[in-house]
Amino acid sequence: MSTGSPQAAQDADPGFDTADPRAVRRAIREGRFTGFTNLVARNYVQGNLIAVPADHADAFEDYARANPEALPLLGRGEPGRRDIPAIAADLDIARDTGGYMVFRDGELVETPRDASPFWRDDLVPFVIGCSFSFEALLQRHGVRLRHLEEGDVSAMYETDRDTVAAGPFGGKLIVSMRALTPADAIRATLISARHPGFHGAPxxxxxxxxxxxxxxxxxxxxxGMKRVLPGELPVFWACGATGQNAVRAARLPLAITHYKAHMVVTDLPLPEDYA
Amino acid sequence: MSTGSPQAAQDADPGFDTADPRAVRRAIREGRFTGFTNLVARNYVQGNLIAVPADHADAFEDYARANPEALPLLGRGEPGRRDIPAIAADLDIARDTGGYMVFRDGELVETPRDASPFWRDDLVPFVIGCSFSFEALLQRHGVRLRHLEEGDVSAMYETDRDTVAAGPFGGKLIVSMRALTPADAIRATLISARHPGFHGAPxxxxxxxxxxxxxxxxxxxxxGMKRVLPGELPVFWACGATGQNAVRAARLPLAITHYKAHMVVTDLPLPEDYA
Known part of the structure; x- marks a missing residue:
């Protein structure tokens, strides 16, 4: 599977409107765009995908609601349906992220570009808020995100903090890290705190x-970009990968998630934000 | 001059209502309370005092307005008057802080408990927001302020950042520092940002x-408390001492300011704050 690069969307003439979420999803579905989604459709909310069998879906929703900093719930689908009309028109969630991880009994067995051969009629998809959304807001306010300048994504870390367990789901909090100057760390704290739908404050x-x-x-x-330069601080936000980790540890017979930096691009506009 | 200690107000039976700003001012004026003001009248705004001759007052106000993080203006008095009715009833600003610094041509010449012998009819008093106010708000929200537990005040530092000059006033930004855990640093950033009248965000x-x-x-x-323990970060806020520093550097023939941690206790209630 190609993971592309964040610069892909900036290449000359990508052949589709990179600002339009529906055009992005169509380009991904048709194999015309294979890059990370963090630099496309930047005025729209993106999310983590976690799909679990229907008999575990309520427990997973409980787990998300008990850990809202890591797992802010943007949408839940119906068993056997691959659309979630409340968040995106004409969505095929088994094909539209362009990168998936398929887990069987907690083991990663496939990383396909198209998950439809693995989809099952009892799978319930959840879409969870993602830091790509607040990164777009931070940049609007002049916060420098060096990992983007370096063509990378933010690094993630497993912490020693337990999440609140629910049913078979639990485990440690996963965080994402961005290396920021002190002034940007303060600004990023103030801006991200206003957006609990994308993990809120650090x-x-x-x-x-x-x-x-x-x-x-x-x-x-x-x-991810792990280097913190002199004059920078590491700043840590709760991360949706916490849910992927919990699903893996629960050893469900089947679970399907997005693959690194290939997110669900929704039609939900990013909120206006006046800092 | 006695500088007292922050614990003084907590002693048994101080003989006045330590929560009532008017009673505090009266006790100070009559020499019955000589401690720091940071642990009395905690539900009311406190401020820095800076009094300058009338012919420099407009320039000083310009300086304050050009540097609002350091010098949030709470009140300005009239030449020759020692009250500022808009911020406190029955105020005698030349006696009610209980500690003063008298500067002549930029040199500190006296630190009296009562400034009235030095007051002049052309002096214009300014009251500038103070971190004691946001410290009270931080504690309401569970932020641990170790310097208070240790019976100390926060340390101040001269930075390498220039303030915006106005008339004869300029110089470096002075900051106050509190040693906080990361979680408290984030919480303190979010709370203090909502209160630009007391220096705002770090x-x-x-x-x-x-x-x-x-x-x-x-x-x-x-x-001040200068030690940062393992597990703590130094967090820096713009400080009203910036104004004292600027007045000193301007070498005015006369200037009178409060003395360390002996602030103007006003009747302005601290704002409610729901974090």
Whole structure:
């Protein structure tokens, strides 16, 4: 599977309107866009996908509602349906992120670009708020996000903080990290706090050990921009990957999630924000 | 001059209502209370005092308005008057803080408990918002302020940041510092940002060098709690002492300010704040 790069959307003439969420989804579905979604449809909310069998869906919703900083719930689908009309028109959630992880009994068995061969009629999709949405808001207000400048995504870390368990779901809080100047850390705190739908305010900053993170070089999944330069602080936000981690640990017979940085692009406009 | 201690107000039977700003002012004026004002009248706004000759008053107001984070203007008096009815009833600003600094040509010449022998009919008093007000709000919301637990006040530092000059007034920004856990630093940022009248959000945090502070042990004036423990971050707010510094540097023939931690106690109620 190609994971593309965040710059892909900036190439000359991508052949579709990169600002239009419906055009982005169609381009992904037809294989014409294979990049990360963080730099397309930037005026629209994006989300994590977590699909679980129907007999675990209520417990997963309970888990999300008990841990709203990590798992702000944007939408829940119906069993056997691959659309969620409340958040996106003409959505095929099994094809429109362009990258998936398929777990069986907690083991990652496939990372297809199209999940429809693996979809099952009892799967219930959940869409969970994502930091790509607040990154767009931060940039509107002049916060410098160096990981984007470097063509990377933010690093994630497993913390030593327990989430609130529900049914078979539990485990540690996963966070995303951005390296910011002190002034930008303060500005980013104030802006993100106004958006609980995309994780809200940071959960910690400045001291990785406050979250039990011993080594910033060792990120969750190994990817993302991990370097903090002199004059910068690491700033940590609760991350939707917390849900992926919980689903994996619950060893459900089947679960399907989006793949790294290939998010559900919705038609929900990003809120206006006047800092 | 006795500078008292922050615990003084907590002693058994101080002989006056320590929660009532008018009773506090009267006790100070009559020499019955000589402590710091940070733990009395905690539901009321307190302020820095800076009194300058009338021919410099408009320039000083311009300076304050050009640097509102450091110098949020709460009140301005009239030449020759020692009351400011808009902020406090029955105020004698030359006696009611209980501690003053008298500057002649920029030199500190006296630190009296009563400034009335030094007052002049052309002096115009300014009252500037003070961090004691936001400290009370922070504590209401469960932010731990270790310097208060240790019977101390916050440390201040001269930074390498220039203020916006006006007339003879200018110079570097002075900040106050509180050592906070990361979670409290985030909470304190969100709460203080809602109160621009008491300096608003922090100007920096985590990295003293961001403000050109080479050594936290060397505070402005030498006092205050300077230690940052493992698990804490230094958090820096713009400070009203910036104005005192500017007045001193302007070498006015006469200027009178409050003395460390002896503030103008006003009748303005602290705003409600729902975090």
């Amino acid at each position: 959960v910690s900053l400045g001291l990785p050990e406050d979250l039990g993170i011993a080594d910033l070089e060792r990120s969750y999944g190994g990817h | 100007v920096s945090l985590g990295l003293p060098e961001d403000l050109g502070i080479a050594d936290l042990e060397r505070s402005y004036g030498g006092h």
